Amino acid sequence: MNQKCLRCQLVFEQTIKWNDLWSLKRIFPEVVCEKCQSQFERCDVSQQIICRYCQHPIEQGDSCLDCQHWLKLYDDNYLQQESIYYYNAAFQEWIIDYKYHGDTRQAAVMLAILNDYYHKYKDYQWIILPSSPKSLQQRGFIPAEYLLQQAKIPYTLLLNYKGDGKKQAKKNKQERLALEQPFELNLKAKLSKNILIFDDVYTTGTTLMRAKQLLFQHGVNHCMSLTLARDLLV
Ligand SMILES: [Zn+2]
Ligand SMILES: [Zn+2]
Numbered sequence: 001m002n003q004k005c006l007r008c009q010l011v012f013e014q015t016i017k018w019n020d021l022w023s024l025k026r027i028f029p030e031v032v033c034e035k036c037q038s039q040f041e042r043c044d045v046s047q048q049i050i051c052r053y054c055q056h057p058i059e060q061g062d063s064c065l066d067c068q069h070w071l072k073l074y075d076d077n078y079l080q081q082e083s084i085y086y087y088n089a090a091f092q093e094w095i096i097d098y099k100y101h102g103d104t105r106q107a108a109v110m111l112a113i114l115n116d117y118y119h120k121y122k123d124y125q126w127i128i129l130p131s132s133p134k135s136l137q138q139r140g141f142i143p144a145e146y147l148l149q150q151a152k153i154p155y156t157l158l159l160n161y162k163g164d165g166k167k168q169a170k171k172n173k174q175e176r177l178a179l180e181q182p183f184e185l186n187l188k189a190k191l192s193k194n195i196l197i198f199d200d201v202y203t204t205g206t207t208l209m210r211a212k213q214l215l216f217q218h219g220v221n222h223c224m225s226l227t228l229a230r231d232l233l234v
Contacts, residue, residue: 003029006109007036007094026152028112039090043083043230053079054202056230057086066205078212080224083202084113087229095201095229099143107150110228114151117226124224125192126153129199129211130161130183143200147228155198158191159183159211182207183214191215195223202227 001014012033030037043055050057051064053076058064063071067079085091098106118126128144136142148155162184185191195215197208208225215223 005033006031031108041086054081055083083230085229111151118153124194124196126155127158158189193221197225199227203231
C-alpha cells in the first residue's frame, strides 16, 4: 500500500512484517519511510559511551555531570531512567513539529516503538506528569499523554499539579532555588509498587526527581522514568 511519509512527505510503500502478524502485539502501520526512520537513532548501550543512568552521550567516565549532581542529593533509586532515542537532528525536528507546532498527527511516528516498550514494562503502572495550567493552555494538549492515548497504553492520573501558589516573579531568589514540590498525589488513584513515569523529553530531570520524591514518600518501592529522548543542554 502506498503511503505519504509523515516526515519527508514522499510516497513510500508500506510493508508488513510477518513476525508482527504472528505476534500478539498490536500492529501500527508504518507512517515514516525507511530513510526517515533510519535517521531516528536508538540509544544503544553497547555502542557509544553514554551515561549509565540517563543514556546521555559523554566523553569519559560512566555518568554525566547532571546525574553526578543528582547523586549528591538523592540515592541511585532516583536515577532509574531510560531514553529510547538520541536527541539528534531528526528527533529534534520531530519534537518541534509535534510538541511546539502542535502537529498531533506526528504522534503516529512513535506508536510502534511505544508499543514495544509497553510490552517490555507492562508490569509497571504507567503515569504521566501533569502540565501546569499555563502550558496546557498554550499547547492545548499534554504531549506525553496524547502519545499514550494514541498508542492505547493504559495510564493513571496519579499526580495533580498544585504549583506553589506564588507567581515566579514574586518569589525571592531563595524560594526559586529551593526544591519545590509542584505535585500532589491524587488520593482517588490506586498506587502500585512499581511505577513508570513516561515523559516526552528528559531535560534537566528536575520535575521527574520531584515526582519520584513524592512517590517514594508514599511507599512506592520502585519508580523508573522512560522518555523518548534525553535532551542535550549544551
Ligand atoms: Zn520520509
Ligand atoms: Zn546522566
